[in-house]
Amino acid sequence: MLAEPSAGRAPLAGPGPLVDIHAHFLHSSSGRADWRAVNDARFRAGERMGITVHVASVLGSWGWTSPIYFPSPRDVSMGNDEMLAIQASESARVRSYVTVNPNDTGHALGEIARLTDRGAVGIKLAASRRADDPLLDPIAEEAARRGLPVLHHIWQHRTREWPNQEISDGVDLGRLAARHPRATFILAHIGGGGDYRHTFPAVEDLSNVYLDISGSGVDRGMLDDALHAVGAGRMLWGCDITMETGLAKLRALEVIGIPAEDMADIRWRNAARIFPRGSLPSLPAPGDESFAKSATGGAVQ
């Protein structure tokens, strides 16, 4: 059962909206008996921290019936259906990415249409095909046409091939982003493994690439370097599969001493800008008078 530890307590991440743009959920066909407990734990910790919206994806069967990073068309659709079911049952705090495998191009485009009609707000690309491969072009074109940001799984500086995934790094994603300047890309988890310092110069000049600061990595200097490379206006807060590191990074940003406006950008305002207008619940919409005013409420106390 979902615990409710946050009742009557101030959110650990401070007041103001907070959008986790890199979340995941499991489901009954993930091959894990504890799938529901893991999902409940995300909500429990989210409530305690004060997460307003979890923008999440399901990567097929999570390796149970096809590989995590090479999901079969059947598993892609099944996982997307599971993700949309969670969004439907938790509509006040969950939004979905459409996960696609670009190797099945027609299926991928069909999934984007099918799931966007049901309320998905972005596209998730993992490691099925290298980011600069031409197979990704129709997906990026569709993302731009529909105004959907693309969250792309990234290995910070790939120096070799790794089994069970066709990894991409910042340089690879940068090539795709340069070919599609009207599309918005989220470079996943600078704390998710690899050398993040390689990533920053790779994308610093590409204004349509945002850095997601999620991941288990909590190296001192990582956030300072990210701020220096792209500024708060192109950073997005998220957790991925370690929520304590997400909370720690918010507190580290506070210690760095960034202005309240920049903190609000990272916490939620950049997300509100890049996802389809009004698609994230419980947030002021861009253009609303409250959008700018409430930004100061984003500062961690």
Added chain:
Amino acid sequence: MSVDVNTFIGGYPFRHLPHPDPDVLVRVLEREGVSAAWTGHLPSAFHRDPYAGNERLFAALDAYAGALLPTPAIHPAWPKWERRLGEVLGNGAVAIRAYPAQWGLGPHDPAMLELACACGEANVPLLLTTRFEDPRQRHWMDTAGDLSGAAIRAIARSHAKVKVVVTSAGRALVEEVHWGLTPAERARVWWDISWIWGPPSDDLAHLLRTVGGDRFLYGSGWPLRLTQTPKANLQLLPEDASGIELADVAELQHGANDHE
């Protein structure tokens, strides 16, 4: 509030660390509400002979007595290491660091086991570091690999009085070692929480429930890692685990302080 058993001063050979200095560490501890820290000299882990680093460590921490507690390194395959051990204990070391992976000492290396026995006889904790960085980001020259479970188990079995503190381990290593030891051997091993994941996998909560809070210590990995992480992890524990207390570092330090 607590003692951070996993801090260093000094630089790291494979990337820039901002301000790895003792005065900064003292301010960080105060900000985080941590009363003191076991502090080592980070470059010494990569030196063939750590003794010059020990001298630097004691000199650098001298002005911060009580807040930064020295944890010098002893290389047990270096001549006259027993004499060095006596010296650093006399200078107030609260624990002894060793880096078998970085020094090329295998899991059953007799020199490591001799050091463990000597620390046990001296009633001072032996402090081991599982890793400094995520394996996915390491420099091509950084080939040491993580500390192995076999190495920790061998040390825990080496002497009835040994006290082993292992930092920066994840759930898999903790469970491999803990459940691979007898109850008496398990009682000789402590782990810091700096690299144990929180929600949604709730690895920390799982370990506190199954292994027990008395086997875990507060640790951050500063200056390599954000010092805010362990506190955030504890604050995000589910309610049934949030009341489980961590081990009391004072019990571990008790024997070490007798040498001063």
